[in-house]
Amino acid sequence: xxxxxxxQLFKQYCDxxxxxxxxxxxxxxxxxxxxxxxxTVIQQIDPEVFATSTVLTVDGRTYxxxxxxxxxxxxxxxxxxxxxxxxxxxxxxxxxxxxxxxTAGTSRGRILRMVPNLRTLETDYESxxxxxxxxxxxxxISGTLLITYVAEPSVTWSSTxxxxxxxxxxxxxxxxxxxxxxxxxxxxAANPVLFSQAEKREEQLRAHVMSMRQEANQYVNRVETxxxxx
Numbered sequence: 001x002x003x004x005x006x007x008q009l010f011k012q013y014c015d016x017x018x019x020x021x022x023x024x025x026x027x028x029x030x031x032x033x034x035x036x037x038x039x040t041v042i043q044q045i046d047p048e049v050f051a052t053s054t055v056l057t058v059d060g061r062t063y064x065x066x067x068x069x070x071x072x073x074x075x076x077x078x079x080x081x082x083x084x085x086x087x088x089x090x091x092x093x094x095x096x097x098x099x100x101x102x103t104a105g106t107s108r109g110r111i112l113r114m115v116p117n118l119r120t121l122e123t124d125y126e127s128x129x130x131x132x133x134x135x136x137x138x139x140x141i142s143g144t145l146l147i148t149y150v151a152e153p154s155v156t157w158s159s160t161x162x163x164x165x166x167x168x169x170x171x172x173x174x175x176x177x178x179x180x181x182x183x184x185x186x187x188x189a190a191n192p193v194l195f196s197q198a199e200k201r202e203e204q205l206r207a208h209v210m211s212m213r214q215e216a217n218q219y220v221n222r223v224e225t226x227x228x229x230x
Contacts, residue, residue, distance in 0.1 A: 034179030
């Protein structure tokens with residue numbers, strides 16, 4: 001299902017003939033909330049499904065993702081006009097990892113260990129801690145890093161849109177079902193059939209995403225501290 005088909009399905013679920021009560025702007029608001037919930041369910045299982053990457057040029061032990069000086073490379077966490085390589089983009093909502101790379105972002109260097117605070121940072125070699133909007137490094141870095149993150153989605157909801165939404169088209173009815181839950185709060189009316197369908201389809205969505213990760217879940221990574229190295 002594309003954007004327009006998902007929009008139309010939501011309107012059909014609502015079965016609201018009064019356009020003054022459920023305007024297209026209202027529908028877009030509910031669908032935005034529904035789509036965010038949809039992506040959250042998927043990201044809880046596989047955070048990298050909606051990931052994107054860009055190269056940062058770092059010189060020092062900190063890098064402010066929100067600083068004017070960082071643009072045009074900045075991955076802006078806050079603000080209305082974030083930039084990545086000079087192109088306006090959506091704010092980052094989840095940092096996945098940082099790794100050493102070349103200027104083209106094609107070299108697969110070591111991944112920096114992500115730690116929760118400065119105290120841990122000072123005792124963990126080649127680590128990084130994101131505090132507010134600043135990346136703090138345990139060592140001085142002079143070069144390029146590949147930052148992989150999840151950006152906030154940007155969808156223009158319209159009944160006539162043929163725009164691609166994502167690779168989970170067979171489950172986009174779940175987006176419409178989640179959006180309906182938001183509409184039902186305002187309408188002060190529950191639809192047990194729709195709520196039951198939402199639960200059923202969410203279970204199927206979770207099972208589908210898990211099936212995509214079967215090999216990854218069974219993989220065991222060898223490290224220098226493994227018994228075979230003793």
